[in-house]
Amino acid sequence: MSADDTSGSLDRPTEDISLSINGESVSAEVEPRHKLSDFLRDAQDLRGVRVGCEHGVCGACTVLMDGQAVKSCLTYAVQADGTEIETVEGLAEDGALHPIQEAFHEEHALQCGFCTSGFVMASKELLDENPDPSKEAVEKGLADNICRCTGYQNIYDAVLRAADRMDGESTVDEEEEA
Amino acid sequence: MSSHARTDAAEEGETETKKERFTGSGMARVEDHRILTGEAEYIHDKAPEDSLHMALLRSVHPHADIVDIDTSEAEDHPGCHLVLTAEDIKAEYNPMPAGLEGFEEWSLADGRARYVGEPVVAVIADDRYVAEDVVDLVNVKYDQLDCVVDPREAREDEVVVHEEFGTNVGDHEELVFGDPDSAFEEADHVIEKSYSWGRISGVPLETAGVVAQYDDDTDSFDIDCNIQLHTLVDDTVYETLGYDPDDVNLDVPPDVGGSFGTKIAIHRYCCLAAMASKELNKPVTFVEDRIENLQGGDMHSTEREYDVKVALDDDGTIRALDFWFVDDFGAWPRYPVNQVLKPLSVLTNAFDVQDARYEYDLVLTNKTCQTAYRGFGVPSHLYALEMLVDDAAEALGIDPDELRRRNLIEAHQMPYQLPSKNIYDSGDFPAALAHVQQRIEEERDGGLLDPETVEQKREEGKYRGVRPTVHIEPGVSGSDWTDRQRSDREGLEERNREDVAELPEHLRAEIRPDGTVKAYLATDTSGQGHQTLVSQLLADELGVLPSDIEVGYLDSETAPTEYGTAASRMAVMLSGAAQGLGKELVSNLERLAAETWDCDEDDVTYRDGAVVRVDGGGEETLSLAELAAQDDESGLTRASYDYEHPTTQLEQFDEALSKKLPVYPTAAFAANAPIVEVDTKTGEVDILKFYSLRDCGTQLNPTIVEGQAHGGLAQGIGAALQEEFGYDESGQPQAITLFDYKLPSIEHIPELELEHTETPSPFTATGAKGTGEGGMIDGPASLACSINAALEPLGVRADQIPFTPNRIRERIRQVEGEE
Ligand code: FES
Ligand code: FES
Numbered sequence: 001m002s003a004d005d006t007s008g009s010l011d012r013p014t015e016d017i018s019l020s021i022n023g024e025s026v027s028a029e030v031e032p033r034h035k036l037s038d039f040l041r042d043a044q045d046l047r048g049v050r051v052g053c054e055h056g057v058c059g060a061c062t063v064l065m066d067g068q069a070v071k072s073c074l075t076y077a078v079q080a081d082g083t084e085i086e087t088v089e090g091l092a093e094d095g096a097l098h099p100i101q102e103a104f105h106e107e108h109a110l111q112c113g114f115c116t117s118g119f120v121m122a123s124k125e126l127l128d129e130n131p132d133p134s135k136e137a138v139e140k141g142l143a144d145n146i147c148r149c150t151g152y153q154n155i156y157d158a159v160l161r162a163a164d165r166m167d168g169e170s171t172v173d174e175e176e177e178a
Numbered sequence: 179m180s181s182h183a184r185t186d187a188a189e190e191g192e193t194e195t196k197k198e199r200f201t202g203s204g205m206a207r208v209e210d211h212r213i214l215t216g217e218a219e220y221i222h223d224k225a226p227e228d229s230l231h232m233a234l235l236r237s238v239h240p241h242a243d244i245v246d247i248d249t250s251e252a253e254d255h256p257g258c259h260l261v262l263t264a265e266d267i268k269a270e271y272n273p274m275p276a277g278l279e280g281f282e283e284w285s286l287a288d289g290r291a292r293y294v295g296e297p298v299v300a301v302i303a304d305d306r307y308v309a310e311d312v313v314d315l316v317n318v319k320y321d322q323l324d325c326v327v328d329p330r331e332a333r334e335d336e337v338v339v340h341e342e343f344g345t346n347v348g349d350h351e352e353l354v355f356g357d358p359d360s361a362f363e364e365a366d367h368v369i370e371k372s373y374s375w376g377r378i379s380g381v382p383l384e385t386a387g388v389v390a391q392y393d394d395d396t397d398s399f400d401i402d403c404n405i406q407l408h409t410l411v412d413d414t415v416y417e418t419l420g421y422d423p424d425d426v427n428l429d430v431p432p433d434v435g436g437s438f439g440t441k442i443a444i445h446r447y448c449c450l451a452a453m454a455s456k457e458l459n460k461p462v463t464f465v466e467d468r469i470e471n472l473q474g475g476d477m478h479s480t481e482r483e484y485d486v487k488v489a490l491d492d493d494g495t496i497r498a499l500d501f502w503f504v505d506d507f508g509a510w511p512r513y514p515v516n517q518v519l520k521p522l523s524v525l526t527n528a529f530d531v532q533d534a535r536y537e538y539d540l541v542l543t544n545k546t547c548q549t550a551y552r553g554f555g556v557p558s559h560l561y562a563l564e565m566l567v568d569d570a571a572e573a574l575g576i577d578p579d580e581l582r583r584r585n586l587i588e589a590h591q592m593p594y595q596l597p598s599k600n601i602y603d604s605g606d607f608p609a610a611l612a613h614v615q616q617r618i619e620e621e622r623d624g625g626l627l628d629p630e631t632v633e634q635k636r637e638e639g640k641y642r643g644v645r646p647t648v649h650i651e652p653g654v655s656g657s658d659w660t661d662r663q664r665s666d667r668e669g670l671e672e673r674n675r676e677d678v679a680e681l682p683e684h685l686r687a688e689i690r691p692d693g694t695v696k697a698y699l700a701t702d703t704s705g706q707g708h709q710t711l712v713s714q715l716l717a718d719e720l721g722v723l724p725s726d727i728e729v730g731y732l733d734s735e736t737a738p739t740e741y742g743t744a745a746s747r748m749a750v751m752l753s754g755a756a757q758g759l760g761k762e763l764v765s766n767l768e769r770l771a772a773e774t775w776d777c778d779e780d781d782v783t784y785r786d787g788a789v790v791r792v793d794g795g796g797e798e799t800l801s802l803a804e805l806a807a808q809d810d811e812s813g814l815t816r817a818s819y820d821y822e823h824p825t826t827q828l829e830q831f832d833e834a835l836s837k838k839l840p841v842y843p844t845a846a847f848a849a850n851a852p853i854v855e856v857d858t859k860t861g862e863v864d865i866l867k868f869y870s871l872r873d874c875g876t877q878l879n880p881t882i883v884e885g886q887a888h889g890g891l892a893q894g895i896g897a898a899l900q901e902e903f904g905y906d907e908s909g910q911p912q913a914i915t916l917f918d919y920k921l922p923s924i925e926h927i928p929e930l931e932l933e934h935t936e937t938p939s940p941f942t943a944t945g946a947k948g949t950g951e952g953g954m955i956d957g958p959a960s961l962a963c964s965i966n967a968a969l970e971p972l973g974v975r976a977d978q979i980p981f982t983p984n985r986i987r988e989r990i991r992q993v994e995g996e997e
Contacts, residue, residue: 033307034307047219047220048215050220050383050384052435053468055468055916057917058916058921087216088216089216097211101214101215105207108885110705111705111707112382112435112705113218113435113705114383114384114435114436115383116214117216139924139925144923146383146916147383148380148381148382148436148438148921149885149889150889151888151889151891152923152924153927154888
């Protein structure tokens with residue numbers, strides 16, 4: 001076997017960035033090639049950001065950047081300089097689930113859960129922009145995310161349930177809650 | 179719809195017992211909170227501070243001699259810690275266990291690469307970015323060889339994938355049941371057809387991952403990974419490393435991002451990371467990326483070419499069936515995958531036929547190796563059979579619905595023994611079929627299938643159709659038969675019941691000092707809600723709340739080498755185990771209380787989370803917390819239980835078991851009727867509505883049951899219409915990103931009209947039948963039949979899965995050209 005004892009690294013250029021993540025200011029030094037997803041997961045320890053494909057199809061890595069859903073695997077950390085990033089970790093307040101999270105739980109909209117952060121963040125963008133979405137709007141809003149386990153029906157129902165709840169006028173049958 | 183059902187179930191339970199029963203209710207999952215808040219720790223999240231990272235250099239050629247590997251430049255990179263080649267690992271380790279005798283596969287390609295994506299070199303570096311830089315510095319010189327891609331062609335042996343094995347036909351078997359030859363001779367008609375089933379797979383959203391850590395002091399390994407069946411397939415890791423099972427501890431996190439069978443074959447990664455960790459004396463992490471996963475992650479599944487025959491009489495009675503197929507295993511027969519035999523457990527699906535022949539060639543080609551996938555070889559079998567029935571109906575001029583109805587197994591025939599010796603436990607297939615037929619009738623009256631609408635759509639080139647079908651989901655795997663191919667075939671004849679391995683499921687629990695219960699699963703899980711199920715079931719057994727029960731996991735070293743999650747097994751096995759464990763714990767606690775009170779055991783009884791003294795003397799009780807405090811050395815607040823595999827308790831299965839024929843003690847079933855619309859201009863299939871009546875015996879948690887059905891059907895829809903690992907003629911894989919391997923999105927999944935009946939299994943402790951594979955098993959066959967119905971006027975058949983738009987257009991042009 002050929003082991004190499006010399007440790008150290010090649011000269012890797014870096015850039016300084018500052019941004020807000022879940023309401024907190026963060027400054028960091030990153031390589032220009034460092035993906036935002038890796039930066040959030042590894043450097044910021046926000047492991048709720050998942051990577052399923054790293055080429056922009058599955059949406060597991062979806063976070064909000066200045067309120068817009070972006071695929072953090074297709075975004076470089078340097079591109080997030082000066083922005084406000086929201087991840088799934090920022091949603092629950094004082095241990096209480098955000099209405100979207102709550103709705104996902106109640107509708108059994110997750111099985112393995114690997115897609116869930118991405119779906120929750122995509123749903124947040126959707127409902128922030130359109131609190132009362134039509135069936136088509138939900139479909140369009142979630143079409144960039146893949147779930148391999150649930151078959152989507154429950155995710156769709158969860159988004160509508162969350163929409164009802166966030167609207168303040170719940171039309172959801174309360175009895176259904178577990 | 180489903181949520182109302184679960185409210186009802188909970189209420190019923192209450193009135194019945196005056197107390198809430200959790201089993202049977204749609205209790206929301208205990209797993210969810212940590213996942214929803216981003217706190218769940220999947221394998222990708224584990225990264226010890228000082229961990230190094232592995233990346234793999236993979237073959238770009240489907241078949242090539244490896245002439246030279248120059249690693250010098252890579253080793254000079256300052257971030258590189260280690261470079262491994264086959265030569266390095268052969269000096270110290272063993273080949274990986276193979277699925278058939280006569281193959282020697284090393285964790286890195288040894289002298290020859292046999293498929294695109296096969297790992298050739300492993301590098302370990304500071305982080306994954308650097309590791310990939312280093313991979314780019316490794317120089318491999320290849321001498322390209324001709325390759326073989328087509329499985330039928332592979333049988334000719336013009337290009338042989340493994341010279342030392344001598345042929346591409348890794349295995350062949352012909353199984354004859356009853357007297358099919360006479361039936362084929364005597365029957366009025368024989369219909370013969372060919373169908374093909376493309377390469378698909380589970381493609382879980384989370385790829386494989388490993389963190390391996392070698393411990394110098396104890397000369398042992400701790401390996402965190404997301405392998406499936408970690409207590410069963412751990413031999414693939416410890417045997418390769420050449421260590422005792424006790425020295426290789428596989429630990430799977432409580433949250434795994436999907437597997438669907440596929441992750442049983444990720445041992446190569448575990449071994450390589452472990453070898454590197456030993457060499458460097460540091461933890462080594464590997465996270466497979468999606469491109470690696472799709473092209474060379476050893477996770478493609480069944481690919482089959484079928485030639486099938488059916489013998490029928492004029493009145494439509496099916497006399498005999500004959501299946502021949504070639505199954506493309508890819509470059510290596512992957513341990514422990516063998517999906518060609520499981521269809522024997524549903525040989526005739528829901529039809530009453532006693533004469534059949536089943537023959538296959540298992541071939542090797544220059545493609546990625548096969549792993550298990552939801553349904554384990556059954557979906558393609560049911561597809562071929564149902565297509566054949568459609569074609570037979572057309573040939574005989576009989577209505578296909580009528581042909582099916584005439585041949586279905588009747589309720590009074592249950593339990594029903596198949597010619598292949600497996601037994602269906604219970605069910606009423608004709609009633610299920612009649613039910614969905616009724617739903618379809620309603621659609622003809624002003625609904626989606628209103629004749630006027632259908633006609634009008636047809637004028638626009640859109641063909642609507644539906645064809646109800648019934649399918650069996652064989653449940654509760656036992657692994658004893660899966661190494662049939664590696665057993666001496668003649669020896670099988672001598673084998674008897676005593677030689678059959680038992681396949682129990684293990685569960686254990688202890689009462690903690692605060693009176694709560696900690697239970698441990700000996701299996702891993704990937705989203706099926708096992709923790710929730712066990713907490714529901716044990717709560718009922720112990721008369722406590724599910725929230726009083728925490729469910730954890732055992733690693734491979736601690737857990738007995740039992741079975742685990744496979745083939746819709748856990749509902750049955752865990753519920754049986756939880757019931758047994760609960761009873762054991764209750765009797766332990768009664769004994770402990772009797773000892774404490776110094777009275778007779780008959781004088782105490784367990785009730786609602788406490789032991790009560792019932793021999794007069796007032797209302798004395800001992801709570802679980804008090805009992806825990808009493809438990810010094812006796813160990814009576816701990817218990818473990820092994821629930822025996824149901825078949826091992828039932829003589830009826832002896833013949834199948836001793837001959838190593840696949841046995842599945844439960845027959846969950848579904849009657850499906852997807853209404854499809856095929857756009858003949860674009861070739862797109864739109865599923866307008868999917869009616870499905872499903873029965874998995876007793877539903878332990880209807881919410882989870884419904885979730886499994888939705889998820890399974892989504893995968894079945896993907897398989898039928900859009901997913902495929904295609905290869906071009908030169909052996910290059912065509913689907914190496916998720917742009918090419920097309921997973922269904924929310925836009926592809928139709929409205930599902932699911933209904934459930936409950937026919938409890940007489941063979942299992944709780945009546946549950948298991949339901950994990952259903953939709954994937956029955957979705958493709960039922961969609962193909964509905965497409966046949968829609969395209970009947972054009973004479974087009976869904977003879978190739980997936981039936982993609984281009985294939986549909988091609989077939990339509992073909993028949994138009996013939997006219
Ligand atoms: S990980 Fe970013 S889209 Fe899949
Ligand atoms: S819940 Fe598993 S991928 Fe969505």
